[in-house]
Amino acid sequence: MTGKSGYSRRDFFKGASVLAGAAALGGVGTSTAGAAVAAKAAIPRRKLGKTDLELPAVSIGTGADNSDLNVIKYAISQGMNFVHTSTGYKKGVAIKNVGEAIKGQRDKLTLALKITWAPDDDAALDAAFETLGVDNVDIAFFNIHKASQVSDPKFRKGAERWIKMGKFRYIGLTSHKETAACLSAALDQGFYNALMPAYNISMEEEFLPIFERAEKEGVGVVLMKSGRGLNGDAYYDAVPQYLATTGITTINKGYGSFRDVQKQIEAAGQPADAEIGKRVREAAAVAMTGHCQMCGICDQVCPRGLPVADVVRCSDYYMEHALYVGTAFQTYEELKDRPQTAICGDCDLCERACPNGVPVMHHIRRAETTLA
Ligand code: SF4
Ligand code: SF4
Structure with a gap:
């Protein structure tokens, strides 16, 4: 798979040796003291489609049960300055943690918020901002899981209105059901800046043409749930393969420890390898046999x-x-x-x-x- 996302492989190698040492420090706790000890590594950065947002190739998601406040703070301190959250994650705890973690450093971060309410519900949007302690986010993602709903004009109207009001600058679509169809429908609409699918490497054949189209049309792709079917080191082996896939901007993921953060950054610094990629794809295909791919x-x-x-x-x-x-x-x-x-x-x-x-x-x- 050839990456066409325009990032330099040389960037990958920056800080790799530093990380090898830093990795030994992580995974034993989540104290802020640990954050101060570990050395900062360079994470490759990529433009999100045609936007002016430049994101780290690996970033912070907060949907997992373990989105601990100190781990989020630590990941930010290590250069993962793109954070996505939702009011629904962990029954509202995740967005509160993000609000706490970003205090005093909003200007250094790119923030993304999932919109799980009607596209004209100002009160819900403002309540989310209040919890985050911000007046706006950089990008909002409509949460749509039925391809037939993507073309509903209320989404475009809502996005344009909120952008005009300064609530966010860019609009995306996130989906975990009928995902391929929802993504294609979003591209058909022509106004989305980013797509955030639930995706794992076993789905590559179906999704690659969509990612290629997204790249051609200047729409960034943020991956979520990329760990399905990939356990332990197999996941970290998959990270460079994901990042070498056409159109992918960043892998957005939750982390359970400082060590998880470090391993993710280290993995992002490795070049894609054909042999490893083949093994990972085969392992994922076997692991996902008989498991749901959320086609709907x-x-x-x-x-x-x-x-x-x-x-x-x-x-x-x-x-x-x-x-x-x-x-x-x-x-x-x-x-x-x-x-x-x-x-x-x-x-x-x-x-x-x-x-x-x-x-x-x-x-x-x-x-x-x-x-x-
Ligand atoms: S259970 Fe099967 S049909 Fe239903 S969403 Fe999952 S993969 Fe699709
Ligand atoms: S068994 Fe029949 S009724 Fe029950 S969930 Fe499946 S399709 Fe629906």
Whole structure:
């Protein structure tokens, strides 16, 4: 895979030796003292599409259960100065942590916020800003999971109005369901500056043409949930492969410790390697066999209109990852139409329609018995 994102490989090697020493310091705690001890490494930086935002190639997401305040502060101190958050993450704790972490350094940061409310709800936007302690963010991401909704003119109207009001400068779309279709639909709209898909390397074949189109059209791509199907060192081996993929601007991710931050930065400093890339892709493909890729087809075939893919997401997508178990409970609680036995007809259509061989019925039952 050839990177065309315009960053220099020479940048990658800056600070690599420093990190080798720094890595030994991390992972043993999350005290601010540790942040002062570890040396700062250079993270490659990339322009986000046609915007004037220059982002670190690895950045801070706050969706995982472990988005600890001191780890966020530490990651910022190490050069990860792009932070994305949402009012929903960790039941509001994540955005409060971000607000605390960025105090006094707003001008050094690029902030992104997920918009989970109607695109004319000023009160919700202002409440999020108040929690963050800011008057605006740099980029907002509409949270859309149905491709048919992407073309709703209310999103463009809302984005243009808020940009005019100075609430944010750029607009993006984030999606974790019907993801490829939502991204393509967003590109069709022509006004989005960035896309933030839930994506892992096993999905490359389907997504690469979309990323190539995004790059051609000057739309940046921010990856989230890139660790699925990649455990331990396999994930860090995948980081350079992700960063060498056409169109990718940054990997946005939550970190559980200082060591995780350091390993991520170190991985971003490595060049992509064809042999390692082949191994990682094969491992991810095997690991993701039978696991949900959030295509949303099961939703479309359910005769009772149940949010099947979201239920599977809670059971498979989150519960398989220790860092997202809390998110599984929270998300499941928020689902309005849980497929309790009374409303799920056990027709099996969802499972039969799944292109990835996901044992959908098993996940429905597991979610109902474990998460309800
Ligand atoms: S369970 Fe299967 S059909 Fe449903 S969203 Fe996941 S991959 Fe798609
Ligand atoms: S088994 Fe239940 S969730 Fe699946 S399609 Fe049938 S009614 Fe919907």
